[in-house]
Amino acid sequence: MKKTPFLALLAALPLPALADVPRVVTDLPVVQSLAAQVMGDLGRPEVLLEQGGNAHSYQLKPSQAAALQSADLVIWVGPEMTPWLDRALDAVTGAGAQLALLHTPGTHLQDFGGAPHAEHDDDAAEAHDHDEHAEGDEEHDHEEEGEEHHHHTGLDPHAWLAPGNAEVWLGQIAAALSEVDPEHAATYAANAKAAQASVAALDAKLRAELAPVAGRPFVVFHAAYGYLAAQYGLSVAGAVNLGDATSPGAAHLAELRADLAQQGVVCAFPEAQHDPKQIEILLEGTQVKLGGALDPSGSALSFGPGLYSDLMQGLADALSACLQP
Numbered sequence: 001m002k003k004t005p006f007l008a009l010l011a012a013l014p015l016p017a018l019a020d021v022p023r024v025v026t027d028l029p030v031v032q033s034l035a036a037q038v039m040g041d042l043g044r045p046e047v048l049l050e051q052g053g054n055a056h057s058y059q060l061k062p063s064q065a066a067a068l069q070s071a072d073l074v075i076w077v078g079p080e081m082t083p084w085l086d087r088a089l090d091a092v093t094g095a096g097a098q099l100a101l102l103h104t105p106g107t108h109l110q111d112f113g114g115a116p117h118a119e120h121d122d123d124a125a126e127a128h129d130h131d132e133h134a135e136g137d138e139e140h141d142h143e144e145e146g147e148e149h150h151h152h153t154g155l156d157p158h159a160w161l162a163p164g165n166a167e168v169w170l171g172q173i174a175a176a177l178s179e180v181d182p183e184h185a186a187t188y189a190a191n192a193k194a195a196q197a198s199v200a201a202l203d204a205k206l207r208a209e210l211a212p213v214a215g216r217p218f219v220v221f222h223a224a225y226g227y228l229a230a231q232y233g234l235s236v237a238g239a240v241n242l243g244d245a246t247s248p249g250a251a252h253l254a255e256l257r258a259d260l261a262q263q264g265v266v267c268a269f270p271e272a273q274h275d276p277k278q279i280e281i282l283l284e285g286t287q288v289k290l291g292g293a294l295d296p297s298g299s300a301l302s303f304g305p306g307l308y309s310d311l312m313q314g315l316a317d318a319l320s321a322c323l324q325p
Helices: 006-012 029-042 062-069 083-091 122-126 130-135 163-180 182-213 226-232 250-262 277-283 307-323
Strands: 024-026 073-076 097-100 217-222 235-241 267-269
Touching: 024 029, 029 073, 029 163, 029 182, 029 307, 062 083, 073 083, 073 163, 097 163, 163 182, 163 226, 182 226, 182 307, 217 250, 217 277, 217 307, 226 235, 235 250, 235 277, 250 277, 267 277, 267 307
Parallel strands: 024 073, 073 097, 217 235, 217 267
Antiparallel strands: none
16 A cells, blocks of 8 residues: 655644734834834734824825724824824724833833923823823814824923833833733744844944034924933924924024024934925025934834834934034
């Protein structure tokens, strides 16, 4: 009788069922990058903000709303950063777990201007009132036709620009993924630990690169760089736009122009996805140099696990190149 080869017998046996990897949806490219590092080869998290989109005021497509509906886990910065997602989540029924990174334990928070922000305790985070942010207080003031005006007072939500927060968030993402997918908990934890080591190494590299330009004043397009400045001893002398959906008034521009000389401003930096004309007009007739465009949310970069490193390195390189004595 003809014998069946052993390998053929193995191939005929039923394979063990593999656990489904959770469907993860993120708000911003930088969050997707951190989540992708934790998920590793197990899966790829989705990102809602499209390349070139405005992180503060984005309009979800119907297909993206459907993605929220079927998500096992939504990871986002929080309503202070992406109020459009806050409203979308309120409208979704049956969505999975949520992780608002700004409200996770261990996150360093500061207000615009650099003052420490009161930490959220666990109860406050759980009882967080989405309507408060959807309708607006100091942070968000919705004008006619639903236009958002993100005013730069109160909590600064750009907390990923402090690498220490990115390290904390990697651990929080691993914990959240383990809750919805306990079978792969060890993999998530190992990936997060490796990613945290990479972020720590990146932080040391950026600190050395930016040390020679610490304290040299510069102007930015909008107030998004407080955590970066605090981390590396940088000096932000002002911002052209006081709100993301508004143009600067003549009085503000006149005051800022006077500050260019009084504060010894070295450079002014435009921002990705925004017309640099306002910066260029501000600098006309001055000795202030025009720097390269900054991209604080990574919306102009290639999406994926390497985006966080590319974002931070790109900011450091642009700042260093212009501010060097």
